Amino acid sequence: MPGPNPTMQALVLHEASPSLALQLQELPMPSIGANEVLVEVEYVGLNHIDARLGAEGFCRWQYPHVLGIDAVGTVVEAPVGVFPKRGTRVIFTTSLADQGVLKRYTKVANYAVAEVPESIPSAVAATLPNAGMTALAALDKIQLQAGESIYINSGCGAVAHFAIQYARQRGAKVFVSAPKGEHERIKDLGADVLFASKGEQLARDIKRELGPDGFDTILNSCGGETFVADLARLRFGGRIACLNGFSEIPQELLFSRAPIIAAVSLGGAWLANNLCAQQKLSFMGQQLLQDVGSGKIQAPGHRIVAFDVKLVSEALRQLYQQSTAVRPVVAVKPG
Structure with missing residues (x-):
């Protein structure tokens, strides 16, 4: 007291x-x-x-x-x-x-x-609070289901730490991008496939692992131009959660993917x-x-x-x- x-x-x-x-x-x-x-x-x-x-x-x-x-x-x-x-x-x-x-x-x-x-x-x-709650909110927003694929575009942070585990527990197949040095830790959390490549090589690696259709869901934690890049990796009608805003979406990409876009703002509860x-x-x-x-x-x-x-x-x-x-x-x- x-x-x-x-x-x-x-x-x-x-x-x-x-x-x-x-x-x-x-x-x-x-x-x-x-x-x-x-x-x-x-x-x-x-x-x-x-x-x-x-x-x-x-x-x-x-x-x-x-x-x-x-x-x-x-x-x-x-x-x-x-x-x-x-x-x-x-x-x-x-x-x-x-x-x-x-x-x-x-x-x-x-x-x-x-x-x-x-x-x-x-x-x-x-x-636990902010990172764990953000991960839970993001997975709920994109309505991740058993058997679906999810791509997490940055596996290093605490939000990804929780999202990987909860996505795996929901029965999803979990794909994660992260530096090589983080792969062992992330694999232990439940990730199925890890990528260390970037740019065009990442696109080729994803196509090799997933095929031509794209991911069912994506968790984009970086925002900005990375969000647009991730939209191109989404299947038609797929769902994507964004934690940090995004830049202007090209019209052709918007029509070709017809995405369901979910903005995640834990702080919005207060704001x-x-x-x-x-x-x-x-x-x-x-x-x-x-x-x-x-x-x-x-x-x-x-x-x-x-x-x-x-x-x-x-x-x-x-x-x-x-x-x-x-x-x-x-x-x-x-x-």
Whole structure:
């Protein structure tokens, strides 16, 4: 329970910049509303989106801004009759538009959290929310069915880590593009076919493995021109999920593929102020915790980073500059 001191420590960003230079700052303690709980943050799971928006900015931010959308911690204050009660350990992902969770305490809607079972360490739980929920949302959007093919255009990140496993469990045949050095790890997750080639050679390799018809479904995590390239790999009437927007689609390609295009925006639950979507975040969190706890799903690798300006800034820069399967997890509480 927070003491009489009305402030707390936070790592803040004073401007969007690829340097991602954070500063330690004292901020006022959050005050909770009727359907909110106050959480003492234990670990923060850093995501590529944290690094990208920190480097490039976001239209809804005011500075200084606190980065971080995924956290695990303990409820220390809750209105009477509101679940979860004090002492409950929870995971959650928060709104991109609001101040983030790289701080000692944060508030969150009580209906958007998931209770962490004792069997799952907090640092592992912190790796699950955004990436795992995005993977689940993407597979649901494209309505992946048993016996269908799915192509994941970048197998290195945490979203792909979950998507590969869940796609395989749904009975799909999983094709993944990734650097050679990642193939053994990705194969262990359940991928059937891996590609390391690019451009025209990748097109030839896909045709050799799949035949001329194209993929039933595609998960495109990179956006931009890669989305258009992936559309050309889709069968007629196939479904494609895009996580990061896309450039203009050539008319001929649109007609020749007649695709079902699904934009996946986990943060949209908050940006659209959609209560049902926010509650679904809790349900997906519960599913991830249950699947990881039972051994059905393997959590992504992680490394612990101390709550330190230089160390966290460097971790964010590494995320911005490269894809990595090992995600930084910030230990907010001293220990």
